[in-house]
Amino acid sequence: MYVDTSISDVGTASPPGGATAATGAGSAASTPSRPELDRLSRFFKALSEPTRLGVLLALTDECRPVSDIAAATGLPQPSVSHHLRILRDAGIARPERKGNQVFY
Helix, strand or coil: CCECCCCCCCCCCCCCCCHHHHHCCCCCCCCCCHHHHHHHHHHHHHHCCHHHHHHHHCCCCCCCEHHHHHHHHCCCHHHHHHHHHHHHHCCCECCEEECCEEEC
16 A cells, blocks of 8 residues: 555644643644645645545555556546546655556
8 A cells, every 4th residue: 555644744733632731831832834834735635525535545455556446436547547646746645657557
């Protein structure tokens, strides 16, 4: 599987209800930088489309070529390629070429 849903490297804020929030002690959490916010925005924007989530879920069990993803989702291949490009640009999916096919 080549799906990266990690966003742990974005921001340094404590989770809600964490020790700092519960006690009110400590300094305020730092605000993520503009590039970090842009990356986080692209991540959530990529996941905001229900069809794209279906494409992503088709990748959770195994690496698949685009044609298999299209068959699994019932979408036309050009539509799957479009959604995969957005997921790739957001850093969520990574392509790997094997012969004449691209697997995600």
